[in-house]
Amino acid sequence: MSTPILLEAIGVEKYYDKFAALGGVNLKVRANTVHSVIGPNGAGKTTLFHMLTGTKTLSAGRILFDGHDVTNEPDHRRVQRGIARSFQVTSLFPSLSVRENLRLAAQGTAPARALNCWHEPEGPRACADTVASVLAKLGLESFATVPAGNLSHGQQRRLEVGMALAARPKAIFLDEPTSGMGIDDLDDMKRFIQSLRDEHTVVLIEHNMNIVMDISDTVTVMQQGRVLAEGLPHEIRSDDRVRAAYLGNMITGGKA
Template identity: 70%
Template sequence: MSAEFLLEARQVTKHYGKFVALGGVDLRVRRNTVHSVIGPNGAGKTTLFHMLTGTLGATGGSIAFDGQDVTREPAHVRVRKGMARSFQVTSLFPTLTVRENLRLAAQGVNARRAFNLWRSPQGHWSCAEMVDRVIERLGLRNQERTAAGSLSHGQQRRLEVGMALAAEPKAIFLDEPTSGMGIDDLDDMKTLIADLGRDYTVVLIEHNMGIVMDISHTVTVMQQGRVLVEGTPQSVRDDERVRTAYLGSMITGGRK
């Protein structure tokens, strides 16, 4: 595996009986870039995400992360190796504050921190410095004492990204982070993801073509469980196979 690439999947397959959800996917993700995976519903994007992050096991192929074979490693082991992810459905502790949600995410990476139930989270155990850095990056300083369930939808989605950051990952996998957002929140999320790409490797599933084309370094287009096209946003936008297959005029939503 080249040091240039943090993540490399080779001929990854996923079968459910006779149904082939993924039919041999190759994916190489460069370090400190935003790499977007797009395609219509049923293309296999989320299945691929689940296998890359360990939520699902692969039927065949291999997955390497930071030079190590993680093909058969469970999700919690991959988190400790530097993978973190968000989900399509927001998964927060709604009655806990922004700060408490982030603290729990930071503590959860280390088993000694996560299961130390006999002392309050003081000093080193509170992960205060990490939590403060993430809050600033998310732009949620004014809401740090607010219960997560009282945040706007856009703020909740940003907080979920922050919980992935609190795990101090090498790569962040974001599954449709702008889903359900109003137009006022989209720019904040787009700015946040683009900023993350400078310090982390970001793998993104996203349906908003404007965002994908504006912030991605590489775009992988999937169709029917396989990679159809991969390249720069401009090359994907201009590829006739992509237009003909399923994106049509949607692809023009990105900046020229």
């Protein structure tokens, strides 16, 4: 794959007292790809996301993003550099409209503008172009004025991804974006995530193996805080170490 490396983790460690949640993780994510991180519960996937996005601090190691050493930068600074994230648990403003949720997310990239409560969100502060673009990508134009709390679960999950997109990121981190979705919503979300790599780099935690194998360019498998295997989907599918450690007979499909 010829695209340049956008994000690199070098020997990343995270300790909680004597417990090693991450025991020296090396990871390279190429631009404009879907890079999935999988593994059993407790493998360290979400902890790795915290390290890469700046939600928590490293115990050791380095993180490089877009040519910058961001190891010691807080999460809001990484957002300004082009890193955005959605979370496993839906985090929306349920009483605000879909449009207002997206506007707030777009404003959040500039703290001084976002915290200006004394003026109406007009002109540049309305982020109208960004909001309209994200609404179109989400296919939620007809729901723009609907309170987020009134959306279906699948629509809410899409909106949360949209809030990350509203920050106009170079890399978007998605933590189980299909969690709790019904079958009817899964195909739409799968196509949507796959389409994001046209303009973004996607780093994905996902337990639905059908989705992982269908849309990923690279799959990294974690076990006990370390990288067990990495490769193309078909390589991971046939890796005996992965089968033994995690996927077993479920590698052919379904949710593991």
